Amino acid sequence: MPVRQRIREQIAAASVIAVGAGLSAIAYGYPQGSMFRPGPGFFPFYIGLLLVLLGVMVALENRRMPMDDSDENQPSGMRPVVAISVAMVVLALLLERLGFVPAMVAMFVCIGFAERRTSWLPLLGVCLFMAIFGTALFIWGLSVPISAFGAS
């Protein structure tokens, strides 16, 4: 489906343009200064414009490119992306409240949902190993100020 693919490529290029335009717009609100004292808005304003320009070039290039590298652009399932994201958020939320071990167990449970068929038993093994190894490495070895169990 080259047409849909081309549209998605152009959405990506548009995002690049949007980031550049956003940067310039915000930077325009910062002081621009003079050549003697370039202000905080001076550099980002032009960098934003440059990114817009390059985004346009990419968009033009996309129009000319034959869309043949389809394996790269295969829409793949969002399942692992969502599961891993949730897992990291859960870890971050629990790390300082419940401690390292409960937080990482919760993280592993979320990661378990990244694939449709998860063999839970080996994952449990890795989880156990990391609970011991991680506690030894981070908390005892590198003295990262978190507790294995309980708030820090």
Next chain:
Amino acid sequence: MSEFLANIQLGLSTALSAEALLFCFLGVTVGTVVGVLPGIGALAAISLALPLTYYLDPTTALIMLAGIFYGAQYGGSTASILLNLPGTATSAITCLDGYPLAQQGKAPLALFVTAINSFVGSSFAIVLVMGFAPLIAGFALKFSSTEYFSVMLLGLVAASTLSVGSPFKALAMVVFGIVLGQVGTDVNTGMFRFNFGILELADGFGLVAVAMGLFGVAEIMANVGQASGAPMGVKGIRFKDMLPSRSEWKEIWKPTLRGSVIGSFVGALPGTGPGIASLMAYAAEKRLSRDPSQFGKGSLAGLSAPEAANNASVQAAFIPTLSLGIPGDAVVAVLMGAMILHGITPGPNLINDQPTMFWGLIMSFWIGNLMLLFLNIPLIGLWVRLLSIPYRLLYPAIILFICIGVYSADNNVFDIYVVLAFGLIGYAMRKFSYPATPVLLGFILGPLLEEHFRRAMLLSHGDLTIFLQRPISLVFLLISLMFLGSVFMPGLRSKLVSRVRRNAPSDDAD
């Protein structure tokens, strides 16, 4: 000369004491481990280990902390080669050619070559530290913001030529990296820029969080659930598989030496670091190569030069530190803090006032690097065997390492969200084949470019011609220009030619 030999003897007597040997070994081992593990780098490890050294003799403490620093450079390439995840933020360049080699089943060879490169690069720079530290440091002092600006510009020009694929996407990603580097406190006015009212963003995004997100988390997100996610494993490693053939030796020795020279130069300049060194070395090698099209597909030259350069730069960073008291990069700055804690104030007198410490530390570099060589070669078998662990069991542990690693930088969970955000960005970039390496380089170099530009303007009262007036700056600007010319002219030409061909297929004239 006899004084020089006496100094070496003094250094050896310090570095060969049982205590020094033990802590040197401890340092390089910890360095290798944190280098291999994604997320925790030398900076975090040294910061975390620093309080433990309060009770050690200062020289011993420094030998150990320095060992962590250069040891991490050996380990950093391992995960880059095997898993396409940089073990430290600065070994992202190693992914470019190291991972393709591993995919071709040449992981043992790649790991062996990087160990050799690392050793050669380090040795080259240590010789410089021993013989010419004050001389080189004096030269580095001539670099004002004007010269730094031109060097950084050369770096950015080089960065945009690194990856294969669309040059516009690569350039756009360099600029996107610069954009990311804009977040944080403006050095010249102290204003918080683009931080959306979040105090944690006042120092900008952390380099480790950006690198681990774009490369580590994104790589994992893209691989999970894919049938052919993990690189092919290697069964039964024999020593023979590691050794390069005669023609491969030929391919690597020149890049290794060039990388060592470039790395030493960049490392000796305060305020740079191994990331910039390996970038410059890679870009130079790609320019000099007869067949640049091999770069990014598993070129041994593309693997060797940056690996030699990052180790050389780490050792050379001690040149300004020990002879001037000016830290060569962020990690050495922490080491200097350690010296001050132990009552030694680094300054121009250090070499004369503390000969035992200076020469002891230098000789420990030799010992440490030898240890690393003999530690890393047997470990190759172990690392490669890691690949036989199924990816679905490996990656949850890697994510955990990344999260706790970025957390430990400032003990702030905010950095976990940052690494996740960059993981999602990196994932999207991958889906649309926007290269990630240029983003990282833009992110490292962009803020330096702006800082030095604005300081040069301040000191010259707004005179733009200052960049042409100062000879060193002019030389670097000319090299940048040559680079641009040699990179974009042929590219542009072939592009135009192909367009002409497409529009008028009968016209073959070139």
Next chain:
Amino acid sequence: MKKIFSKGLVSAGLALAIGAASMFASPANAVAADSYPDKPITIVVPFPPGGSTDLLARKIGEALSSSLGQPVVVENRGGAGGTVGANYVAKSDPDGYTLLMGVTGSNAISAALRDDLPYSPVTDFDPVSIVISSPLVLVVREDSDFKSVQDVIAYAKANPEYFTHGTPGVGTSMHMTGELFGLESGTKLLHVPYKGSAAALQDLLGGQINAMFGDILVTSEYVKSGDLRPLAVTGTKEHFLLKGVPTIAEAGIDGFAAFSWQGVFAPAGTPTAVLDKLYTAVSAALETDALKEVFAQRGFLVEGMNPADSKAFIASEVDKWTKVVEAAGLKK
């Protein structure tokens, strides 16, 4: 890409909101002062390990843990010139178990400089004690034509914005001291900010800038080696690491005094009895040999102010730097 980026930020923002909410929800437990401390105390250092604040906190922590009978843990929470760590302590429970090793930047200048600071150094903290102070020194290169403070003033008067001084960044005590110097001598110096004092020192040694208001300990090494020449110290009396160097007041700017300081702070609302207990322990710690050695080595002057004096001192410092910030037009 944009969409995903904002999604990342939203989830980050959400998580922050949850975090903040739970912090406010947890009750400010009233502590029985006589049982204090019955669990480990944390001293937050708002910088990475290896700096002078870290060293001081660890040495004080050691002394406190032996006199209070509970472990004292030092935690480094760096970021944004010390304000991230200070903000963390400002929002912590005022029970005496989370303390801050605060400095001039995090606990005074930042209030003068920034409207967007999420805490107030004056109302969000109960100081335990301002522990030490440390003057700065105005240094130039040994081969410079500037032999005295008067030379500097004369040159700067004749050439406004041409006398350059490097600092570790906007809002640092080195920067503010330079602004105060300009203000009180009626001159306009050119402020050249760097990222950290080492980079500024590098440019001073390389001759790219004229001068620096530098840290006494670090610069005294270069004075000894003959690379730098001290013109004056910014304190009110001669400093023991730089014998024979006049103060700026003696050298011609009447009443000039500026120095950086460090102190132990508790979140506002900490019971007075707890503050007193901590203060007693801190002042005893200052008398120990371990601390005295650190002070002599680092060039620190002992202050050891009590909580009431410290509170008044902070207010006066915020006031002083606010005036400088306004006069120099630096307000963000």
